[in-house]
Amino acid sequence: MNLIPRSLSRASRGRSRRERLATAGLATAGLLAVVLTFTIIALFVHGSIPFVRTVPLREFLGGTRWAPLHEPASYGILPLVGATVVTTGIALAVAVPLGLLSAVFLSTYAPSSVRRVFKPALELLAGIPTVVYGFFALRFVTPLLQSLIPVLGFWNGLSAGLVMGIMIVPYMASLSEDVLYAVPRSLWEGAYALGATRFETVIRVVIPAALSGIGAAFILAMTRAVGETMIVALAAGRTPTWPPDPTQPLLTLTTAIVNIATGDHEATAFIWSAVFAIGLLLFLTTLVLNTVSYLVIQRFRQRYA
Amino acid sequence: MSEHEALPVLSTRSFSLWYGSHQAVIEVNLDIAERQITAIIGPSGCGKSTLIRAFNRLNDLIPGVRTSGEILFRGETIYGRGVDPVNVRHHIGMVFQKPNPFPKSVFENVAFGLRINGFRGNLAERVESALERAALWDEVKDDLHRKTGYDLSGGQQQRLCIARALAVDPEVLLMDEPCSALDPIATAKIEDLIRELASSVTVAIVTHNMQQAARVSDFTAFMLLGELVEFGLTRELFTRPKDSRTEAYITGRFG
């Protein structure tokens, strides 16, 4: 008995149907990302239409007063952007040096036994929920800072930013460590062969070689900070101020969304269109940043693959 | 009966293959005769593995692969429109460089091809006969279900892969350097096995080991930089090569 079909072109009908079905099903799931992205964009653009029609773009992007519920309402987004820039800046000032140095240590100095323990430890810590960091900022860091800086408000951008930075360290460290570790051994050997010390090799050869990847890690850390919600909602307060002062309460882009969304507004209220407008801005910002960093990392991988 | 009169089971007609812009196989014309052993030799990078993988369309998995010309299996093109590569692989089985058993029991390794083909006969019997043909039955019969493919030695693993390929009764068995990962004793066993198999199945074997080609094959093809330089009876090719490049290679002047 021969179980092989006679002709090359005919498979058993059941099997080829199953194969087609599987392909179709899997492709649908694969395409979901495209559908989802376009749904999101459509949703946000559609939701923002009433806002764009009513509020002049110049007022939205150039205004320094955010008071959507006042009479007359004012929709200047600069205070929110300023607050986000302040908290993100503080966070990156903490996370980038600490994260990068940790990564350099782990990838180039640490013996492999240390690396095997600390790399998973960093990943574990990266899994701590942001609401925990928010609690920490509000209940511990702010009181501590208040004893050093008496003018510091109960809610303030400084402690939110600092804690956000601490939160991002494991993330930044883990991403940059991957990149540094991927720099081929041959580059090290080349530098050593010229009589360079380990430090000179790291600074002059390894880090420059990994620079694009580190840049991508930096961008990813930045999108985390820009999109962070719970820490600022808990510790940074809900007051739109211009110019933003890190010692005082701030309203970031994300907390502005939380503020409106958790307020008791009719689903048809005009204020919702402001949520979509801010959301669209946030989404497009992260879309650009993520795409850039993704493409940079892909190129980095290809170069050293 | 003279080996020259054997019918070609597989033949390539001006077959070329590109990986992106790199042409790995250039205009190859080759006939593989039924129930004979054909060896393809050449230095690494000459395109011999690429060519043998083209025979059962495994190169389809690599992105950016293009082909031109034809490969005919019993006169039917295998790269034609409407040809299902899955069916091609039913007829043309393959054994790889490194033994690659499935991480399952010995029995399941051999039974897999039968199961997916909806085999309704006596599964155990077929598995046994495949293992017998691969000269592995006596070594594994006591723990067919307990041992996984990984519990066997390297040579046993490779024979398991051969049994796995034989179980679905292919007409051609492609072997891509099947002994390169094995020690000399295991290699000798596989070589004996290949000779025995030739009574029931057509074998095409890629090897970079000329002695192996000389020992096991009836026909030998010599490839260099993607081209088929010379093809003929093994004893003739190794004793009276027609092409100076073949001579240079078999006398060890390069490669």
Next chain:
Amino acid sequence: MRGRRTVGWVFAALAAAALGVSLVVLIVLIAITALQAGPITSMRAVSGAGISLSLRSLDIPGTRDSLAYATVAQVEAGSPAAGLGMSRGDALIEVGGTGVDRPSRAWDTVGAAPGGREVTLPVAWMPRSEVTLGALRATSVQGAPRVVLSSPSESAKAGALRAGDVLLAVGGIPIVGTRQAWEALVVAARTQGTPIELSLERDGELQVLRWDPTVRAELRFVRDPLRAWWTFLTTLNEPRYPERAGLLPAFAGSVYVVLVMGAVAFPLGIAGAVYLEEYAPSNVLTRVIEVLVANLAGMPSAVVGIIGLEVFARALGAGRSILAGGFTLSILILPMMIVAVREALRAVPQTLREAALAVGATRWETVRHHVLPYALPGILTGTILSFSRALGEAAPLLLLGAFLFVTYVPQGLGDSFTVVPLQIFEWATRPQDGFATVAAAAIVVLVALLLVLNAVAIILRNRFQRRWSG
């Protein structure tokens, strides 16, 4: 050469210090939070004795001062406190000899009292106004408020108060209202001790009385950390009193939401990853999909929340239900799942696929029988990591409008819910005493759960990495 070496060592030390500092800060963070949860044992000891406390304060007339005190907001029937005759509306004045100016003072005193698991402490309380004083009437003479004792209670009579007395001052605090008269007694009893000096006008004459209206007794408190934590985990939430706060509704909500999310994201994530890794032709569309997936994985969770609100809660009419919550989280998790599963699939050796294809398996058969089983540990690792990320996510559900406090365990997919991180957020924003403690306790539970999950995932990954590569 020496200089070059020194610079190198300094740099190495700096880099090591950076890692050390980061880890230490993070560990200190967890430790401090865990310490903040400590008082939960004494809080439960007090509520176990039957008392729930609330912070009140009394403004001192004529000054800008205000003094805090703790009222008994609830007495559990059949509890030791009820047995002593305490009731709702009384004010707790002393525990173990320490004046109670706010609920946390009572908890801390009980917690700090020397002794073992069980401790019996003297307590003093001021029965509610009707019991201590009786009926009061507010009048005014020439615009000045006067508080008249219209019908004295037994206790007031025992303290030599009579009907018709006009209360002028209690412990030096001027009396301006009927409720305030009793509050002044409470505050005076704590700050000045008993007996309290009472100034009153009786029959047109000024009189000063000294009176102790407080009740004293011994109360037994059980300080049992295990029981305290167990009760915290397994009781329904009482939103007003932190000492009766329970994590059960939020915990159940988290589990339900993650189950719904898993039912959506697990199959879709695997299917999407299998498509991209095993099926997708390498063309522009595939590249675009890959970029979009990476993007969606990095999308701010607030944006995900808006989508959830707009699409699931409103357009599809799921409201603030578990279903809407699970779907919203699955949008967040799906791209992470796809990235993680692809990673796992990429680790499957190509030879395995070739082996299956070479015996005539179709692509789907190869994937189903060989690639997926082989990649399973990696897939599970990625799944656990993504799911634990979802378990800690609060922002999207906050925007979706998940309730901040839910006092019941949700019964079905259409029920409203809250989740542990949101419950933490809600407790953390409450100014009252004790909520920080329960927030910290909930954090301990959540972080412990996530650390265990992540550790399992990481161990699983390392194990299998070694096994297959060996």
